[in-house]
Each structure stands twice: as structure tokens, then as C-alpha cells.
Amino acid sequence: MTAETGTTAEGAPTARYDRRATAQILSRLARPGLFGTSLPRQVRCFEYTATELRPEPDSHLTVSQRLYLEQFMRPCRADEVTSATHRMTWTDSAGIPNTGFYRADGLGPLVPIATRESVLLLWEELAAEEGLAERIAGLGPGARAVLAATTTDHEPIDIFRVGIESAGRALAQHALLAGRTPYRTASEFARGLRDSGIFTAVATRWFWELQASTYRRGMIPVTLRVTDAGAIRYSARTIATLRAMKDATITDAHRIMRRATTEEGLSVPEAIAHYHDDLDLISRQYALLPTGERPSCPATASYRSGGVNYSLLPLVVQRFVEAFTDFTSRCEAVAAPAHADGPSDGPVAAEDRVFYVPDMTCKHCVRTIGGVLESMAIPVADIDLDSKRVVAEFRSPRNRVRAFEALRDGGYNPMSERPDPPGTRPAR
Structure with missing residues (x-):
């Protein structure tokens, strides 16, 4: 391990920010085996509800997409962004409501469903790999200190889960461009x-918040080109734009850290904690990245062991594509029948004031959700990030449904019942 370690006054180990050491730790954990054996899957039919996205006049983007583009995607232009045509909602095999996006001229609603099922399957296989759990339990305090100093999620199992979910986002989001590729089926794609x-x-050129937030809004700032060999690549303009957006994010992070540690007199840990909670768009990895150093994804770093080079990302991608291909042959997406009777304008039951947002993960999400409700003149009594619980004063059941639709436009998945924590549901 290459990180410099020491101890705090209380004797706890410390470590400096070190992405190469992080990559080695994660690779050592994963190489003997990352995925265990899962239960066989049966053919499943998933009902979904689709809503056509309504772009602004004289634009191909919705209000939510345009606002995010203008506020957080400089210097990306609107003509560099592709939007979904439809937003869909469905309940996955774990009983969790989901929101996804697709284009009517692309691969359709099956891709978001199969993507989500593949993520759930790989999470289950992570939990089933007993050797992985033993290796994680055996990590020493020095290695844990490196992860704590370098990664947003400190527990290795959470880091692996987030990586799997990111691979799923990449596939579903790029499916918005499938019609411009030579691939004609979801598995080929x-x-x-x-x-x-x-x-x-995606892992090397995008920054984390860009992928998560554009995915939630059904948009992708990418143009593809097809090579003579039939492969697809990012256009030169896309590469330049993605780099410029990442550089702008790094610059913002460094500016905030300089102000926090000089003008405000905060220590580095205090500055990270304060601005991670308050902004969250400023990621830890960019705030701590040394000036002049290019960011790197630990999953893409090459680690040499036993005379061979090893990288974590290809392992995850290979298993994810295998699972996705299998699910597209076993799953069917069926549009749910339309309901003739809509919600009423009568009073809201006390229990209907409360709802949950499983993908509310940070203070930025809290502010966004609160802002959506308040923009609809819906008073917000409480938003609790830890429990994902929201209490709002809806005027009527119809008002509640419209608020849920507005939240889904922003990429969130409101649900009436509290979701089970990850890993608490029985294997399927």
C-alpha cells in the first residue's frame, strides 16, 4: 500500500488522499472473486406506466433539463444534449418503485427495467460471495483509513454497489442514443x-454528479460516431465538452476548499464535511485532488499482481452485460392499463401527508425536493434525509399525484411506504 499512514491523537490510523492505493485495496478484495452464486431467474412480466415528456416551446429539452444544463453543465450547449421522449414508472422485483427514461425511436422501455434487474442481481451476488465478506472483514485499519480519506462511500461493499449502479446508469442513459448506432437489439447494444x-x-471522462443528475432527468450530453470497424466512440466535440465540464467542477472544488481553509480557517476535514453536506455537488475527490493532477477512477486503474495486470472495471462490466443480456431474454415490458378514474379533489388523509424518496441521498436532493414542492405552493413540514421521509401539506389527492409527477420529472421516485433498507429483502 502506497498511502502514507500515521495515527491521530487518539491512536486511530490516518491516511492521506490516495486513489492509487484505493484502487489496489479494492482490486485485492475483488480479484479472488467478486460475485457469488444467485438463484435462477424466471421469466417476468413488468407493468409500466409511460408519460410523454413535454419539452419547452421551440426546444427539445424540458424545463428541468434546461435548468440543469444552464446551472451545472457549462460549457455544454443544448444542441449537444439528447433527451428521452418518455418517462416511465414501474415496480421492480424487490418491490421498489422506479423511474426510468427511454426514447420511442430507440430500444424502448425494456432497457430501464432490465438494467434495474441486473443491478439487483449483482448486488445479490455481492452479498452471496462469502470470500469477499471475509476479505472485507479482514481489512486492517490502515487500508480502512485510506478508503475513508479517499472515497465518499467508505465501506468496500458500498463502493462496489455504487460502481455496479453506475454501470447500470451508463447503459440505460446511452440507450437514448441507440438509434444512432449499428446495434438493433438491447443485448447487441x-x-x-x-x-x-x-x-x-464514462468512468474516465465524466464526473460523478454529471452522470447521476443527467440520468435522473432523462438526458445525455454525448454525440457518438461509428468507426469503420463498426464500433462506437465519443465524438471529438463530446470529449472536449466532457473535459471542460469536469475541469470546471475541479476548479469550483479547489476554489471552495481554498476559501474554507484560508478565509474561513477550517481544517481540511472540517471543510470537506461542511461543503459536502451543504453543496454536495462538490465531490470529495475533486476537492482533495492536488493542483495539476488529473482525476482517475479507482475502478479503471491497473493493478499488477502475480505477473499480470488487473483492473476492476472490466470485471464488473462483463458480469453486468451478461446479466443484462439474460434479463432482456427473460423479461417483458407491458404498458399498464389506463385508469378511467383519476384522483379526487377531496381532503387528504393524514397518512397520505407522508411519503418516502429512496433516492434522496444528499442535502442537494433535500433542497431540490423541497424546492419542487414549495414551487407548487405545497408547504413542507419535514424532510429527513436519514429515513428518506417527507411530510407535506397536500391540498388534495389530485395535488399529491401532481406533486409526485413533478418530482419524477426531476428524477426522483416518491413512494407511499417506507422502503426496506438494501439487502433486507429475501432472495428472489
Whole structure:
């Protein structure tokens, strides 16, 4: 391990920010085996409800997409962004409501469903790999200190879960561009992304918040080109734009850290904690990145062991594409029948004032959700990030439904019942 370690006054180990050491730790944990054996899957039919996105006049973007573009995607232009045509909602095999996006001229609603099922399957296989759990339990305090100093999620199992989810986002989001590729089925498209190196391009060229937030809004700032060999690549303009957006984010992070540690007199840990909670768009990895150093994704770093080079990302991508390909052959997406009777304008029951947002993960999400409700003149009594619980004063059941639709436009998945914590549901 290359990180410099020491101890605090209380004797706890410390470590400096070190992405290479982080990559080695994660690779050592994963290489003997990352995925265990899961239960066989049956053919499943998933009902979904689709809503056509309504772009602004004289634009191909919705209000939510345009606002995010203008506020957080400089210097990206609107003509560099592709939008979904439809937003869909469905309940996955774990009983969790989901929101996804697709284009009517693309691969359709099956891709978001199969993507989500593949994520759930790989999470289950992570939990089933007993050797992985033993290796994680055996991590020493020095290695844990490196992870704590370098990564947003400190527990290795959470880091692996987030990486799997990011791979799923990359596939579903790039499916908005499937009609511009040579691939005509969902399985061909997934294999094409893998073989063309698109998953690696996302990990190395995008920054985390850009992928998560544009995915939630059904948009992608990418243009593809097809090579003579039939592979797909990012256009030169896309590469330049993604780099410029990442550089702008790094600059913002460094500016905030300089102000916090000089003008405000905060220590580095205090500054990270304060601004991670308050802004969250400023990620830890960019705030701590040394000036002049290019950011790197630990999953893409090459680690040499036993005379061979090893990288974590290809392992995750290969298993994810296998699972996705299998699910597209076993799953069917069926549009749910329309209901003739809509919600009423009568009073709201006391229990209907409360709802949950499973993908509310940070203070930025809290502010966004609160802002959406308040913009609809819906008073917010409480938003609790830890429990994902929201209490709001809806005027009527119809008002509640419209508020849920507005939240889904922003990429969130409101649900009436509290979701089970990850890993608490029985295996399927």
C-alpha cells in the first residue's frame, strides 16, 4: 500500500488522499472473486406506466433539463444534449418503485427495467460471495483509513454497489442514443457498449454528479460516431465538452476548499464535511485532488499482481452485460392499463401527508425536493434525509399525484411506504 499512514491523537490510523492505493485495496478484495452464486431467474412480466415528456416551446429539452444544463453543465450547449421522449414508472422485483427514461425511436422501455434487474442481481451476488465478506472483514485499519480519506462511500461493499449502479446508469442513459448506432437489439447494444469501451469512457471522462443528475432527468450530453470497424466512440466535440465540464467542477472544488481553509480557517476535514453536506455537488475527490493532477477512477486503474495486470472495471462490466443480456431474454415490458378514474379533489388523509424518496441521498436532493414542492405552493413540514421521509401539506389527492409527477420529472421516485433498507429483502 502506497498511502502514507500515521495515527491521530487518539491512536486511530490516518491516511492521506490516495486513489492509487484505493484502487489496489479494492482490486485485492475483488480479484479472488467478486460475485457469488444467485438463484435462477424466471421469466417476468413488468407493468409500466409511460408519460410523454413535454419539452419547452421551440426546444427539445424540458424545463428541468434546461435548468440543469444552464446551472451545472457549462460549457455544454443544448444542441449537444439528447433527451428521452418518455418517462416511465414501474415496480421492480424487490418491490421498489422506479423511474426510468427511454426514447420511442430507440430500444424502448425494456432497457430501464432490465438494467434495474441486473443491478439487483449483482448486488445479490455481492452479498452471496462469502470470500469477499471475509476479505472485507479482514481489512486492517490502515487500508480502512485510506478508503475513508479517499472515497465518499467508505465501506468496500458500498463502493462496489455504487460502481455496479453506475454501470447500470451508463447503459440505460446511452440507450437514448441507440438509434444512432449499428446495434438493433438491447443485448447487441450492451455488448457494443462493452466492446467499444464506452463504460471506461464514462468512468474516465465524466464526473460523478454529471452522470447521476443527467440520468435522473432523462438526458445525455454525448454525440457518438461509428468507426469503420463498426464500433462506437465519443465524438471529438463530446470529449472536449466532457473535459471542460469536469475541469470546471475541479476548479469550483479547489476554489471552495481554498476559501474554507484560508478565509474561513477550517481544517481540511472540517471543510470537506461542511461543503459536502451543504453543496454536495462538490465531490470529495475533486476537492482533495492536488493542483495539476488529473482525476482517475479507482475502478479503471491497473493493478499488477502475480505477473499480470488487473483492473476492476472490466470485471464488473462483463458480469453486468451478461446479466443484462439474460434479463432482456427473460423479461417483458407491458404498458399498464389506463385508469378511467383519476384522483379526487377531496381532503387528504393524514397518512397520505407522508411519503418516502429512496433516492434522496444528499442535502442537494433535500433542497431540490423541497424546492419542487414549495414551487407548487405545497408547504413542507419535514424532510429527513436519514429515513428518506417527507411530510407535506397536500391540498388534495389530485395535488399529491401532481406533486409526485413533478418530482419524477426531476428524477426522483416518491413512494407511499417506507422502503426496506438494501439487502433486507429475501432472495428472489
